[in-house]
Amino acid sequence: MPDHKIIFTGPVGAGKTTAIAAVSDIPAVSTDARASDMTRSMKSSTTVAMDYGLMKLDGGEKVHLYGTPGQERFDFMWSILTEGGLGLVLLLDDSRPDPLGDMEFFLNAFGGFIRKTQLAVGVTKTDLRPRSRLGIYHDRLTRSGMMVPTFEIDARRRSDVILLLEALFFALDPGLEAE
């Protein structure tokens, strides 16, 4: 029986580990290690291999949930990870100094995969700012020729992550449930 996968990516601390845990049917596995100097100020540990979760569908089918390593020096794994993936969830930390730059980086890094599948963007930690800045993410995406689901999310809220995934699949095919 074929297995499938959904890829979660984004910068360190954007909530990939938490988002995967929110929808995984097994305790999410995170291979954490002591952070490098680059990331130590943000997290005491960060994901250097990958996060992993699993959805077990009725009938035994499995959907693997992979979180890309948070540190860019592991980007050699990204092309391997995305092979055969159903879609990409990009999580962006709105409280970082340059979240739009982060977005640009990941759009470029996963450009080929996005063109073949679908992208959904979740912007986290938006409550740290006085008002929503979602519009500027939309503007940047539009300039890149993309109109994709882009929501503020709290990665700890299962309902937020589910809605983002639903949007990912309906964006692939709005007629999915038109029976």
Added chain:
Amino acid sequence: MPCSVAALGLDQRTRYALELLFKSKLDGRFLLAEADLADLCIIDLDSYGGRELWAEQAQAQPRRPTVLLSMSEVETAGITHFVRKPMRPQELVTALSAAAAKVRRDLTAAMPRRPAAAEGQARGSGKPVVTNAGAGAAVRSVTPRAVPPSMRVDSGVPPSAAPGRVGLRLAEQDSKTYIGSAPDIDPMDREQAAKAQFDPGAYLIGRLVRAVKLSTEADRPARLELDHGAVTVMPRAGQAVVDLRHYQLRALAGVQLTHARSNVRFVDPVDLRNPTGPEIWPLDALLWTSALLASRGRVPVGTDLNARVKLKRWPNLTRLVVFPNAVRITALLSREPVSLVAAAGVLKIPQRFVFAFFTAASVLDLVEETAAQEDAPASAGVAVRARSRDPSRLGLFRRILSHLRR
């Protein structure tokens, strides 16, 4: 309807075990939910910060039944139940059933009541029914309160001054308040088309939009004063201060205010950090909700139902009221211009869902129209494009969606 349970202080493995218990021993009558939306909660007092969690929950939702888990005895009464660890499934089932019975009694008792009456009763004093003999925990007075169904619908809408916590997923049965129950129409039949339209200016949404416009132009907060309360809009901050109770707002937004007094005046900036009494809403969420409640499945008067429309961008659905089919409608209208009637046809859903979505999205300036096409709205062409992806994956996507919504 299943009883929703918040599992607090429980690790993921215990949550899985609980879900298994719900399915195997309780016939799916319970399901796990997030803390702010659950009917009852289970708290592991032995977890790190468990007693603080209990205190926080008791303060935040003092009328919600609670099941406490601990290895050491905890004295409880009334709506609080205790199960000693290591847990035996039957003991947990008994405690959950008792807590759920309380939830059902409250709902039943609330049915014939008017929200205002229920609110008044809720404020009345009552005997303390929960006491905590545990060390360091506060003793709380709790008055069981009947929660009117109308307030349950709103429970996730504007819960606090935290703008990020507004999103609400409406169940099918709750969506009628927002979407109505109007039958599909033939857009070529003028009489039927007229019935599918409403005048936003006669509703709260029209007055809110006007207040927002005035406020934006003057770059000052504007206060919309109504007979029962007021709403201060601050477009620059993207927020609104709502001096109305939930049920008042919902009632006002859903009826014509033709003869009601209303006035807009500019006010000084409101200190958002210390709201006292009124609630702070994200402005988009307030406009979206008010538009849906006025629309009830209709479009603003003058809307060309044959015009093809397209979304400028996706609405921030995690922070808005999301009714059934809203995500599908968003996905379709974000792909290509399509008429509202054709969109309903492609998605095979009642037109009222698309009409309500269009109304709410228009208020947030998310929709652009293209010229009407005389013979365009045949839905087949759109359907083909929507299904152009690998058909072998459609079944998989459906199974994943079904799994996520369990």
